[in-house]
Amino acid sequence: MQRLPLIAPNPPRLADYRDALERIERSGIYSNFGPEARRFEEAATARLFGGRGASLTVANATLGLMIALKDAVGEGGGRLAVMPALTFAATAEAAWWAGLTPLVCDVDPDDWTTSALAEEQLLLRHGEKIAALVPYATFGRAIDLDRYAWLARRHGVKVVIDAAASLGTTDADGLGFGAGAPFPVVFSMHATKPFAVAEGALIHCGDRDTIERLRAMANFGFAGARSATLPGLNAKLPEVLAAIANAQLDRFDAVCAAREQVAAAYRNAIAGHYAIQPAPIGRQALGFFPLMLPEGVDREQVIAALDAAGIGCGKYFSPHLGEQPWVREVATIEPTPVADALGARIVSLPLSDRMTAADAERVIAALDAACATPRIARVHAGQPRIAETLIVGGGPAGTALLTAASKHGLLPALAPGLVVVERDATIGGGQLGRYAITSDSTAQTFLTAVNGNPCPEISALTEHPSARAVARYQDALGVPLVEVGPLLRVTGDRLHRIVTDHGGSVLTGHEVVAIRRDDDGLWRVRIRDLATDAEHEQIARNVVVATGGHQPLDRLVAQRVAGAPLTELAPDRLMQSDDVLTVGGFEKVADLLRAIRSPRIAVIGGSTSALTTIALLLKGQPALPLGVGAITLLHRRPLRPFYHSVEAAQAEGFDDFGPDDICPVSGFVYRLAGFRLEARELVLRMLRVDAREPDPRVALHRIGDDEARAREIIAGADLVIAALGYRPRAVPVERVDGAPLRLAADEGGALVDRHCRVLDASGAAVPGLYGIGLAAGFVPWGKLGGEASFVGQANGLWLWQNDVGMMIVDQLLASRGRQAA
Known part of the structure; x- marks a missing residue:
């Protein structure tokens, strides 16, 4: 039976396109965005992207990502580029070459593309440190570019789409993925891709000016005369490869139709027995057919069994990006449980131009037999007895x-x-x-x-x-x-x-x-x-x-403040400090107080979390409309600042301490009880140490001094934040x-x-x-x-x-x- 290799490159044969080669020889132009490259760019824009925007050929997709990111962010300065764990190494490498630190996040368990929740949490957490989002259109699957345009506007972040495997992916109306996108979308034309040339890439963007800047960057940064006006490198596509690309474009519809039939046969044969990406609304360009093996199946033995049956099999992307040694040395990697599970169980099945639906059915039958073989059940290593x-x-x-x-x-x-x-x-x-x-x-x-x-x-x-x-x-x-x-x-x-x-x-x-x-x-x-x-x-x-x-919430029920249960003093206006201090907590406070012109906030507690809560409320953006005395800190014990020595405290005129307040080992004053860093600065101002002026927006009230006043402050507050410590x-x-x-x-x-x-x-x-x-x-x-x-x-x-x-x-x-x- 004929062997089915995992990938069978099938670019147009140069021998069949002698006229194109003779044109190149007559022109005497072999690179430098010559007539063949320009012809392909214009034809691709018209036929693949509905005539929207413009396209640019480059030597390969990695170079395309590099210049697109460099153009987007300028000097990276170590800022972050968010990308999914389930992608090729080139995504991280291109970001690193552009001066960015890869920030690797998890993927969505349903469609295996970048997790939207993870991206948005990172944008909230890191703010302006994130320079770019570099989502990957996983295995050619279309992703929501309107959402990325919204994220770019909302967070002021740049976007470059890694669509290396997506040339040929369309929507329901047949329009190519990325058509008219407001940011660069980078496609590969490597011989292993559905749009198979020998090597090369296409960058598409709805903004023609962006494409022309990238063209100059791909030509040593020469925007006009032979003088660099932009950061550049040599990323031009040779004319011979552009000729192959033109030939591939002429037959690409037939190639995609044939591959789509094989993909449909795979989905029918699988019949829900294996986890796969959901079927697309339009067409998904697939270089191979990826799926997840059932839990407990030994992947290596499955691959070996398929190989014995004459079927090539791979495991893209395993190890995934966050597991690769060089990436781990240079990147910041978030927890990626979904990508970890996918990477451990994913297999890639053959899908080539010459395959038929019957071939796909043969592959799944062999896979079913391999997975059902008892000898390949994974043996879990036991822990020590x-x-x-x-x-x-x-x-x-x-x-x-x-x-x-x-x-x-x-x-x-x-x-x-x-x-x-x-x-x-x-x-x-x-x-x-x-x-x-x-x-x-x-x-x-x-x-x-x-x-x-x-x-x-x-x-x-x-x-x-x-x-x-x-x-x-x-x-x-x-x-x-x-x-x-x-x-x-x-x-x-x-x-x-x-x-x-x-x-x-x-x-x-x-x-x-x-x-x-x-x-x-x-x-x-x-x-x-x-x-x-x-x-x-x-x-x-x-x-x-x-x-x-x-x-714990039950602590709030039992907590008494100034002689009264806290839940009775502030039954519907109560938050815990942990809810405020976590990412998104300030936004939650701002939302609760949005309709109040001059809000009053009571913070209860004398711990670091209480002072940190106040510091966050004072500096959060957009700023809360806090007037004089808007925040009151209600505390029982005196507020103590930390000092490195008795002399340092005395130099600032702070003398509210005795021998028992000095650490005998270090000589520090209030080593354990004293507030440090940002909270310390706030306390020093509140106590007017060394002629510091208090922040007029913050008032202090010691609960034991006047409990009736404490109850009155809580009753009059629009929001009460309990910073009562942790259990x-x-x-x-x-x-x-x-x-x-x-x-x-x-x-x-x-x-x-x-x-x-x-x-x-x-x-x-x-x-x-x-x-x-x-x-x-x-x-x-x-x-x-x-x-x-x-x-x-x-x-x-x-x-x-x-x-x-x-x-x-x-x-x-x-x-x-x-x-x-």
Whole structure:
């Protein structure tokens, strides 16, 4: 039986177009946008794009993307170009050559094109740092260009469409994809594409001026005389290839019709048994036919079985863009669970000019047989029978433990028998990057995790774009947390690799349902796969809870302020600070207050989140109409600024502290209780320290001084924001008999003791159970420093990645030593 190769290039034969070659020889023009190239550009515009706009030939699609992006953004300056994970490497490479940092995001689970939700979240999160959107028309599928035009207007962002596989894609009326688009749409004419030449590309745009600028850029930047007036390179299409393109255009309708019949036969034969892109409204140019294998099927054995049946098979795009080594070194990569699943299960089936519907049916029959073969069921690698340590949560706190170990060269020793369980698709980032605020830690603090780290894989991150983005804020009052998230994720990626390379395991996309301590002293941990809901049990000697904190709604019901229930004081005007501080939170506040000319806002709490909330309300754009005293901060404890030394405090005339307020280790004043960076500046103004003037829009009210006035302020506010701190998001802990083990945190106390051991309700440490992270309730002591007067808990990434993390690591390694003995 005839073999069906995955791709069978079928460009026009030059020997059949002798007249075109003789024309080129007579003209004496072999490049430089000669008559053959111009003839093709005009004919393509007329026949493929309905005569709209203009088109430009270039030597290949990668060069086309490069000059289109360079023209769109000018000097990239390290700004971001958003692109999907499911695309070819050239998309990221073109952006990088244009001076942009690729920002790789997830794809839509239905049609496999760029996730609209992911794009819009990134635009909100990164704002003007995003210079361009570079969506890919995945496998030739048309995407909504009107939506991209709207995004360009709304966010002031440039758009370049990677349509490498889409020449021949049409709408229901037969008009070519991209016709008249307000931005460049770049098509490939590589020999493997449906519009097969040998090499080449076509750029189409509704704006003729854009096309003429790109023409000059493709010709060394020569806009007129042989003198560069624009950034340029040599991207011209040779006349011989233009002649082939003209010949292909003449027969292209027949080529597309034949391919469409094969594609339709594939869809009919599949009959819903495999996940595929939805059938298009018009025509989709397909260079091959992509589909997803069922869960649990071994792709490599399927490919081998098809090959034995005489059928070529590929796996575009696997590895996807976010999994490729060079991209991981230069790009910022968002969690991509959909692309990860697609990349792991996608296969590409042959679809060529010479195939028939019967060939497609033969391919699917062979695929059905391969997938039904019992021997190719995927074998899932089991976790260790007894893990030494299981970390519940791979966010900033969970991975801080690993970072602490790496900074002391101990991660290879900790990794064997280690299991990390994380709900997200990646470890490291957690929820930190979703906050639209500035950190209360400096850029240098975040960079200490990678600078000088003895693990070369981690220290190399100092040159990664995410680290450089954080480093740009070294002299600023903190770092926007949206910039911190990518650094934490890429660090988490390196930690992930080190752990698995040294015998550990990282389970992303999983959650711990409950942990139970048996009478043998071991922990039984129930773990759920979020994709399938399947559960399995993992036994562990030690468990570290790093699940973060949250602001539970039931706390609002029980909370009393100035002697009255908060929900009664502000029943329909109440938000929690976490809702305000996350991306989109300020916009939510603005929407709630839109109809109020001079809104009054009450912020309740004396924590960093309360001060950060006020800072966001003051500087958010477009600005809220805040008059004098529009925001009132209601707090119980005095507001304290942090100082690096007693002398620094005295130099500013601040003397509201005593010996117990000075850290004996560092000499810092209010090391733990004091506000830092942006929140500190706001407090210093409120307290009029060193002749600072308060912001007239902010007023202070200490609740204990006048509770009646506090109730009056809340009652008169148009919006009340509760910044009451966080409670631990603890995993259910069970006794030997399965009954709940009550913890101190369940009774309103701290989750952990001074050694980071989880406490039960009686205050006793639970053997083999540790906690770290937001709302754990840890208070530094001894060599960790801190002022004696401090009341509360200390949180901070630096603490977790250093002394606090090492406190747990030392106990875990000591436990292993005892076990070995």
